[in-house]
Amino acid sequence: MREVTRRGLALSLVLSGVAGYVDAIGFIDTGGFFVSFMSGNSTQAGVDILEDGLAASLLPLALVAAFVAGVVMGAIIAGDGRRRAWAVAASASVVALSACLAAIAPTGPARFWMLAFAMGALNTLYLSDGRARVAITYATGTLVSLGLALASLLTGRSGSAWVRPLLLWGSLAGGAVIGAAAHRLGSGAALLLAAIVLALAAVGLAASRRGRRERSNG
Numbered sequence: 680m681r682e683v684t685r686r687g688l689a690l691s692l693v694l695s696g697v698a699g700y701v702d703a704i705g706f707i708d709t710g711g712f713f714v715s716f717m718s719g720n721s722t723q724a725g726v727d728i729l730e731d732g733l734a735a736s737l738l739p740l741a742l743v744a745a746f747v748a749g750v751v752m753g754a755i756i757a758g759d760g761r762r763r764a765w766a767v768a769a770s771a772s773v774v775a776l777s778a779c780l781a782a783i784a785p786t787g788p789a790r791f792w793m794l795a796f797a798m799g800a801l802n803t804l805y806l807s808d809g810r811a812r813v814a815i816t817y818a819t820g821t822l823v824s825l826g827l828a829l830a831s832l833l834t835g836r837s838g839s840a841w842v843r844p845l846l847l848w849g850s851l852a853g854g855a856v857i858g859a860a861a862h863r864l865g866s867g868a869a870l871l872l873a874a875i876v877l878a879l880a881a882v883g884l885a886a887s888r889r890g891r892r893e894r895s896n897g
Contacts, residue, residue: 701873
């Protein structure tokens with residue numbers, strides 16, 4: 680997180696907000712499952728297998744599989760993480776296109792799978808050396824970073840490291856609130872708005888990467 684520039688932080692906050700927004704809509708539409716929070720789906724699948732049998736766990740397990748597939752696709756496009764602007768734009772465009780297809784698809788498993796795929800790919804937009812520099816959709820990792828930063832604050836090692844993870848978590852939680860409110864307009868329309876924001880973010884990410892490369896070459 681500390682490796683990300685201020686402009687990159689702003690974009691990551693937007694993306695995290697969209698992730699919370701989309702997850703809230705998916706949670707409502709699926710009746711209690713997630714399209715970006717795979718820990719919750721994994722736990723729910725385990726409970727469903729024990730209480731209701733394997734068939735009841737198919738949806739949360741399918742969401743996990745779709746999420747992983749999105750990560751795989753994003754990582755393939757990303758390569759080794761040293762991406763040119765066009766590769767960043769391509770990765771973000773995959774996310775935006777998946778969200779757009781989900782928005783126009785009827786409410787049902789196909790829509791949920793596409794959303795989970797998009798959220799998985801979203802986590803590959805800030806890759807470096809094969810790892811995600813920013814935890815876009817998983818609040819647990821962000822809260823661990825926040826806790827560690829608060830420990831550094833209390834022990835005098837760092838006075839400001841807690842700010843970025845707190846902002847990232849706040850963006851995700853705030854996006855969920857907005858997503859729940861937007862769902863009242865209809866999940867298709869609400870998801871189309873998310874797709875538009877993601878498309879704009881794709882342009883911003885590409886511009887950010889291009890500008891950084893030009894400064895380093897200059």
